[in-house]
Amino acid sequence: MSLLENISKNIYSLDDTFIRQAKQRLDRLIKPTGSLGKIEDICMQLAGIYQSKEFDTSKKVIIAFAGDHGVYEEGVAPDPQNITQLQFPNFSKGLCGVGVLSKFVGADIVAVDVGINCDHKLDGVLDYKIRKGTSNMAKGPAMNRQEAIRCLEIGIEIAEECIEKGYKVIGIGEMGICNTTPSSAIISVICDCDPLDVTGIGAGLKKEKIQHKANTIRNAIELNKPNPEDAIDILSKVGGFEIGAMAGVILGCSANKIPVVLDGFISYAAALLAYKVNPKSREYMIASHSSAEPGTEKALEVIKLSPVLNMDMRLGEGSGAALAFNIIEAANYTYKNMATFDEVEWVDNSLR
Numbered sequence: 001m002s003l004l005e006n007i008s009k010n011i012y013s014l015d016d017t018f019i020r021q022a023k024q025r026l027d028r029l030i031k032p033t034g035s036l037g038k039i040e041d042i043c044m045q046l047a048g049i050y051q052s053k054e055f056d057t058s059k060k061v062i063i064a065f066a067g068d069h070g071v072y073e074e075g076v077a078p079d080p081q082n083i084t085q086l087q088f089p090n091f092s093k094g095l096c097g098v099g100v101l102s103k104f105v106g107a108d109i110v111a112v113d114v115g116i117n118c119d120h121k122l123d124g125v126l127d128y129k130i131r132k133g134t135s136n137m138a139k140g141p142a143m144n145r146q147e148a149i150r151c152l153e154i155g156i157e158i159a160e161e162c163i164e165k166g167y168k169v170i171g172i173g174e175m176g177i178c179n180t181t182p183s184s185a186i187i188s189v190i191c192d193c194d195p196l197d198v199t200g201i202g203a204g205l206k207k208e209k210i211q212h213k214a215n216t217i218r219n220a221i222e223l224n225k226p227n228p229e230d231a232i233d234i235l236s237k238v239g240g241f242e243i244g245a246m247a248g249v250i251l252g253c254s255a256n257k258i259p260v261v262l263d264g265f266i267s268y269a270a271a272l273l274a275y276k277v278n279p280k281s282r283e284y285m286i287a288s289h290s291s292a293e294p295g296t297e298k299a300l301e302v303i304k305l306s307p308v309l310n311m312d313m314r315l316g317e318g319s320g321a322a323l324a325f326n327i328i329e330a331a332n333y334t335y336k337n338m339a340t341f342d343e344v345e346w347v348d349n350s351l352r
Contacts, residue, residue, distance in 0.1 A: 173318020
């Protein structure tokens with residue numbers, strides 16, 4: 001049995017016993033029932049994931065993957081492709097958006113090259129390169145099926161290594177010039193919608209070029225005919241190495257009962273792939289924020305997730321996941337430290 005098959009078969013639904021126990025405590029806290037909204041939802045979800053009445057969420061990491069894309073040839077991005085290799089070392093150096101936010105919230109970053117278009121090893125970056133970028137999906141499949149499985153399994157491997165090191169909350173991030181294009185393609189296929197409905201400006205594409213970007217995606221889907229029920233086929237036909245690796249992290253975390261914090265638009269595409277591999281994986285996902293990219297609502301509607309934050313962000317990298325870490329910590333701290341009605345004396349018992 002392959003690593004992917006083994007992991008997929010070992011993803012189970014959350015434990016209702018601990019979810020109920022968490023709800024019972026939340027309902028006894030000195031507040032109106034349900035008044036902390038998503039804070040309470042997060043606590044119950046964590047209890048079900050960890051299968052424990054109490055849990056430690058202090059050791060956090062963002063696993064970020066980078067890869068380049070052959071479809072860049074089609075003029076779907078405004079920036080030079082070599083920005084991927086120039087920017088990605090800044091993840092581990094703490095100099096980019098996700099780098100500084102991770103420092104602020106006390107999270108570590110693991111940066112992994114799964115397909116950057118360069119020959120040299122990047123400083124502070126793990127080298128798991130499958131090859132130097134995907135093929136142009138506008139001319140044929142982005143990768144073969146074996147490569148698709150490999151990037152999923154890389155994500156699983158890195159996730160399990162982090163879990164063995166004691167990380168209790170894992171976020172996902174990415175870097176790859178023009179990777180909103182394969183992400184929109186994945187979402188279009190799985191959500192069965194026209195590419196134009198889920199295609200945006202990405203890192204700054206001029207609005208008048210969005211139609212061309214959407215047409216490129218539409219043509220790639222028509223050419224490659226990905227099976228909407230087969231995540232590996234979708235990934236191989238119109239995906240990206242870093243997107244597949246993020247989906248692998250989601251599956252690896254789910255099988256090991258660790259919450260995985262999604263970032264933004266690219267990660268939603270990865271989440272859809274993981275969901276297609278095993279729908280129960282959604283129970284381990286926490287959506288950090290509502291990305292400003294079109295297609296966000298459609299993707300999250302399929303996975304049935306509600307984002308914690310709405311910040312009009314579209315940076316990616318894992319920046320939204322880093323911000324959500326503090327919300328998760330706040331939820332856990334409140335759950336542990338807020339008094340219950342049983343623990344305090346009330347002058348007016350009618351307040352109970």
